[in-house]
Amino acid sequence: MERGVSRYETNVVLYRLKKDPAFRERFRSDPRKALADTELSDEERDAFVRWDARKLNELGGSLHLLISIPGLSGH
Amino acid sequence: MGRIVYAAAMSHVLYPDYYGDNVGPHGRQMVEALIAVVREMGATLAAAAPDALVVIADDHLNVFSFDAIPAFCVRVGRSVNRMVQDDAIEFDRALDGLPERYAVHEDLANSILEKGMQSGFDFAASWSAPLDHAFLSPVSTLYGNRPIPPLVPVWVNCFVSPQPTAQRCYAVGRHLARVVAEGPWTVAVIATGGLSHFPELSLARIGQSDPVFDRRIVKWMEAADHDALAALTAKELHETGSHELLNWLVLLGAVSPARARVRFFGEMGRIDLAALEWSVA
Numbered sequence: 001m002e003r004g005v006s007r008y009e010t011n012v013v014l015y016r017l018k019k020d021p022a023f024r025e026r027f028r029s030d031p032r033k034a035l036a037d038t039e040l041s042d043e044e045r046d047a048f049v050r051w052d053a054r055k056l057n058e059l060g061g062s063l064h065l066l067i068s069i070p071g072l073s074g075h
Numbered sequence: 076m077g078r079i080v081y082a083a084a085m086s087h088v089l090y091p092d093y094y095g096d097n098v099g100p101h102g103r104q105m106v107e108a109l110i111a112v113v114r115e116m117g118a119t120l121a122a123a124a125p126d127a128l129v130v131i132a133d134d135h136l137n138v139f140s141f142d143a144i145p146a147f148c149v150r151v152g153r154s155v156n157r158m159v160q161d162d163a164i165e166f167d168r169a170l171d172g173l174p175e176r177y178a179v180h181e182d183l184a185n186s187i188l189e190k191g192m193q194s195g196f197d198f199a200a201s202w203s204a205p206l207d208h209a210f211l212s213p214v215s216t217l218y219g220n221r222p223i224p225p226l227v228p229v230w231v232n233c234f235v236s237p238q239p240t241a242q243r244c245y246a247v248g249r250h251l252a253r254v255v256a257e258g259p260w261t262v263a264v265i266a267t268g269g270l271s272h273f274p275e276l277s278l279a280r281i282g283q284s285d286p287v288f289d290r291r292i293v294k295w296m297e298a299a300d301h302d303a304l305a306a307l308t309a310k311e312l313h314e315t316g317s318h319e320l321l322n323w324l325v326l327l328g329a330v331s332p333a334r335a336r337v338r339f340f341g342e343m344g345r346i347d348l349a350a351l352e353w354s355v356a
Contacts, residue, residue: 005314006235012141019140058279064135064234 007060014065077258087352102124117217120333125263127180132209133233145199158205180225185228235317245305248328266326268319285315296335318319
């Protein structure tokens with residue numbers, strides 16, 4: 001993970017997955033639909049849909065969010 | 076005139092189950108040994124009977140969100156709650172049995188904030204942010220069943236880049252020392268957070284630490300080589316996984332020129348654990 005300014009869009013989705021149980025449930029049942037209104041790039045969106053935690057981390061997703069989303073933690 | 080009557084820094088996941096689950100029996104044993112030392116330190120702290128306890132720690136995106144991430148935030152107000160979350164992860168599940176509310180030392184917190192604004196330290200202020208394991212694991216281990224003095228929680232942004240520099244954290248600590256010296260209170264200061272872990276905040280590198288780096292910085296603390304510590308770069312802190320050392324740098328600024336005494340140092344593999352005290356009294 002590079003050290004630049006945090007990638008807001010990826011992290012705000014991770015944050016919602018951690019903190020918002022209803023959003024997390026929608027994401028679990030249909031990830032692509034749950035993410036429809038987000039401003040993710042195609043690469044970011046694909047990593048979410050596949051739930052590729054390492055890829056999300058490489059794209060700037062916060063380690064602490066990735067290890068703390070209930071039921072989806074990534075390590 | 077006020078003074079700092081106790082100062083220490085320590086790792087802040089003081090839970091045997093966490094290291095038992097993630098590292099195995101040797102991790103569990105090492106953190107149990109650390110907890111025993113922190114309890115001894117707590118007896119010294121309680122005997123110093125500070126009017127206020129300043130706790131410098133970081134947020135793990137539990138409390139602050141991407142609405143805004145403060146570089147430094149002082150918790151003001153009358154009291155502060157323990158964080159409660161429905162789906163707490165293992166770090167924070169152990170908070171469940173602890174008291175729900177803690178007094179804030181309003182006058183000291185307000186002084187740090189107001190005098191900061193007057194002298195070039197533009198702290199954020201929070202009246203409602205709760206405390207997670209980074210604050211309450213050390214505080215509850217130090218105090219056990221003894222009454223906890225009014226707290227002044229201070230958050231440092233250790234994890235959401237760009238973070239404040241080591242030099243700036245040290246300067247915030249110098250500010251803290253001035254505020255204490257100008258006030259009427261006896262104050263204890265603790266900084267929390269692990270030595271190296273989670274290098275580069277990379278999921279792929281969980282499990283790695285940097286004992287060579289950790290031994291070096293602990294030696295610097297013993298020798299009170301604060302210039303070397305304050306000169307650590309964001310790159311060094313990131314690559315070694317020493318992000319939480321920023322909390323310790325605030326403490327170093329507050330206690331300078333005191334030398335550290337190592338009470339515990341353990342190389343676990345996943346993380347290096349430590350507890351240090353400074354001779355300030």
